[in-house]
Amino acid sequence: MHPASRVLVISRSTQQERSIQRDGLLVVLTQIANAVACAAAAVLWWSWTDGSSRWLVLIPVTATAYSCYVARAQLRWRRINRDMLNLQLALTDLGVTYASAAGTYSAPWSAVRQVRLRSHRAGSPYLVIDVEGWGGPLGECSGADRLALTLNGTGLQPREVSRAVHQLSSGQVTTRN
Numbered sequence: 001m002h003p004a005s006r007v008l009v010i011s012r013s014t015q016q017e018r019s020i021q022r023d024g025l026l027v028v029l030t031q032i033a034n035a036v037a038c039a040a041a042a043v044l045w046w047s048w049t050d051g052s053s054r055w056l057v058l059i060p061v062t063a064t065a066y067s068c069y070v071a072r073a074q075l076r077w078r079r080i081n082r083d084m085l086n087l088q089l090a091l092t093d094l095g096v097t098y099a100s101a102a103g104t105y106s107a108p109w110s111a112v113r114q115v116r117l118r119s120h121r122a123g124s125p126y127l128v129i130d131v132e133g134w135g136g137p138l139g140e141c142s143g144a145d146r147l148a149l150t151l152n153g154t155g156l157q158p159r160e161v162s163r164a165v166h167q168l169s170s171g172q173v174t175t176r177n
Contacts, residue, residue: 008164010127012087013153024078031071038064083137089129089149091168096129098136098147105136109169116176117158125158126150 042060083102090097095108113130134145162175
């Protein structure tokens with residue numbers, strides 16, 4: 001008979017998931033509005049100026065291109081966040097696992113580069129786990145094998161999470177602040 005495995009599960013609340021989706025949509029809409037305004041400014045500038053100052057039209061054209069780039073990048077992150085719906089993080093004796101709408105992805109403790117506990121300015125604590133080669137939505141972006149999960153609403157304190165990481169990893173991984 002195998003001994004019972006120790007597990008700590010941290011789940012993201014539906015309120016947090018709605019907030020992430022809403023904030024991403026707000027950024028996309030703002031960048032699209034900015035691109036339209038800059039494009040209109042470029043057209044007006046071109047039509048109202050003559051000869052020597054027409055080169056200045058490059059300023060709003062550049063701003064339009066940058067706004068489109070940011071909107072496209074944010075749309076990609078929105079898709080990744082959509083795949084991360086119903087996010088749960090499990091810390092076990094064997095390693096770390098995250099499960100979401102896209103599936104379940106695991107990594108041994110030896111692949112964990114770093115575990116950090118941070119706080120937002122408002123004082124809300126969150127956990128950041130860097131794992132080498134984590135698959136799934138986190139693996140789609142190069143260098144983004146990092147999962148950040150707030151502890152608000154989970155009933156867990158940062159000290160409990162830090163202790164659990166140390167115990168479950170058998171001392172291999174320590175938590176940094």
